[in-house]
Amino acid sequence: MSNKRILLIVTGGIAAYKSLELVRLLKRQGISVRAVMTQSATEFVTPLSMSVMTEDQVYGDMFDLKEEREIGHIQLSRQADLVVICPATANILAKMAAGISDDLATTILLATDKPVLAVPAMNVRMWNHPATQRNLAQLRADGIHIMAPDEGAMACGEFGPGRLPEPPAIAEQICAMLGHDFDTALTSGRSPTTLPSGASPTARPLSGKHILVTAGPTHEAIDPVRYIANRSSGRQGFAIAAAAADLGADVTLIAGPVHLATPRGVARIDVETALDMQAEVDKALPANAAIMVAAVADWRAAQAPEQKIKKDGGEIPALNLTENPDILASLAMHANRPKLLIGFAAETEKIVEHAQTKLAKKGCDWIVANDVSGDVMGGANNAFHIVTKDGVESWPESAKDVIARKLMEKVADALAKG
Numbered sequence: 001m002s003n004k005r006i007l008l009i010v011t012g013g014i015a016a017y018k019s020l021e022l023v024r025l026l027k028r029q030g031i032s033v034r035a036v037m038t039q040s041a042t043e044f045v046t047p048l049s050m051s052v053m054t055e056d057q058v059y060g061d062m063f064d065l066k067e068e069r070e071i072g073h074i075q076l077s078r079q080a081d082l083v084v085i086c087p088a089t090a091n092i093l094a095k096m097a098a099g100i101s102d103d104l105a106t107t108i109l110l111a112t113d114k115p116v117l118a119v120p121a122m123n124v125r126m127w128n129h130p131a132t133q134r135n136l137a138q139l140r141a142d143g144i145h146i147m148a149p150d151e152g153a154m155a156c157g158e159f160g161p162g163r164l165p166e167p168p169a170i171a172e173q174i175c176a177m178l179g180h181d182f183d184t185a186l187t188s189g190r191s192p193t194t195l196p197s198g199a200s201p202t203a204r205p206l207s208g209k210h211i212l213v214t215a216g217p218t219h220e221a222i223d224p225v226r227y228i229a230n231r232s233s234g235r236q237g238f239a240i241a242a243a244a245a246d247l248g249a250d251v252t253l254i255a256g257p258v259h260l261a262t263p264r265g266v267a268r269i270d271v272e273t274a275l276d277m278q279a280e281v282d283k284a285l286p287a288n289a290a291i292m293v294a295a296v297a298d299w300r301a302a303q304a305p306e307q308k309i310k311k312d313g314g315e316i317p318a319l320n321l322t323e324n325p326d327i328l329a330s331l332a333m334h335a336n337r338p339k340l341l342i343g344f345a346a347e348t349e350k351i352v353e354h355a356q357t358k359l360a361k362k363g364c365d366w367i368v369a370n371d372v373s374g375d376v377m378g379g380a381n382n383a384f385h386i387v388t389k390d391g392v393e394s395w396p397e398s399a400k401d402v403i404a405r406k407l408m409e410k411v412a413d414a415l416a417k418g
């Protein structure tokens with residue numbers, strides 16, 4: 001029997017009712033749960049229901065004399081191995097990012113020295129709002145673990161990322177963070193298909209890891225209507241982000257302009273230019289591993305006028321270029337450098353040779369080289385040469401999602417070895 005304990009903070013979102021199911025699942029795994037509810041949460045779930053599920057008193061009032069005689073807001077998290085906020089509203093994420101402590105939940109979160117897992121759930125517009133994304137980046141930098149929301153139809157009738165992951169997936173994530181074996185047989189009543197597609201319930205070796213992936217091309221403006229682009233479709237990067245999420249990672253996908261659906265369980269940030277991509281990569285740190293798949297333009301127009309350049313029969317305008325930042329090389333030098341840094345090299349000749357040069361020049365750990373002289377860009381298949389300081393591993397041509405899964409399993413192995 002486990003002696004692991006969690007402190008569950010329930011906030012006021014429409015998905016709050018699922019916290020009752022989460023408590024049931026955790027208790028079946030042998031984990032004891034003590035609950036704190038915000039005032040708004042009590043509009044969605046009664047403290048009585050929560051109290052019945054936890055078989056304990058439910059906490060909510062900071063100024064309850066009985067609780068505070070022993071400085072209850074400090075004691076509550078001291079007695080836990082992990083603090084979980086589920087569901088986590090946009091509001092509590094914002095308060096945490098700002099260090100606000102104006103009720104029992106936020107005061108506990110500011111006072112705790114225990115690991116904290118936030119499981120956000122909200123309307124897709126709230127999730128995509130720059131303020132929420134800014135707050136999430138701040139919380140990650142503060143060491144808070146964020147479980148990526150699911151994507152799909154929402155209670156409000158909209159569609160997109162922001163749905164609470166299913167309780168078995170949350171319970172599994174909590175077990176992984178507690179170092180507690182997750183017994184799927186004990187999640188009965190729920191189908192294991194509620195886990196991200198393709199994930200075997202026991203195969204989530206990237207649980208608790210934050211993986212950063214960049215994908216797609218960048219567009220560099222020449223003027224308001226013209227731009228420099230490349231043929232990257234983003235499909236390989238998106239497949240890698242999906243595979244990382246399937247293996248349990250908290251995935252941030254920074255995507256250039258592509259027309260692809262966001263993989264389930266992945267937090268996506270859309271950008272247009274190399275400069276935007278670099279800024280978002282910086283904000284997404286820290287990460288355990290970064291896989292830089294994007295085909296970032298090496299150059300951009302030195303000046304991009306605000307008005308369209310007119311074809312007026314005169315001289316043909318010269319396109320003056322200036323160099324874009326080298327995102328991979330700057331990440332290798334970053335104070336927050338991910339432990340495992342992987343670059344991609346799209347080559348049309350001397351594939352391995354060029355990749356070996358790139359590995360030495362960029363300061364990353366692996367280069368994944370691929371031959372893009374055929375129809376790889378935009379196609380369904382890819383073949384990888386994994387170039388490391390120890391040698392070269394060549395993988396045969398496979399579907400992009402199959403090779404992505406193989407790569408992420410290799411990443412999981414490397415992170416496990418430390």
Ligand SMILES: Cc1cc2nc3c(=O)[nH]c(=O)nc-3n(C[C@H](O)[C@H](O)[C@H](O)COP(=O)(O)O)c2cc1C
Binds near residue numbers: 010015089
């Ligand atoms: C019907 C209804 C559903 C809501 N659902 C959500 C939600 O899913 N996610 C969210 O972030 N806020 C949601 N809100 C807004 C929060 O309840 C509101 O921001 C509240 O101040 C959150 O307080 P708390 O973070 O202290 O619990 C909802 C509000 C209503 C009335």
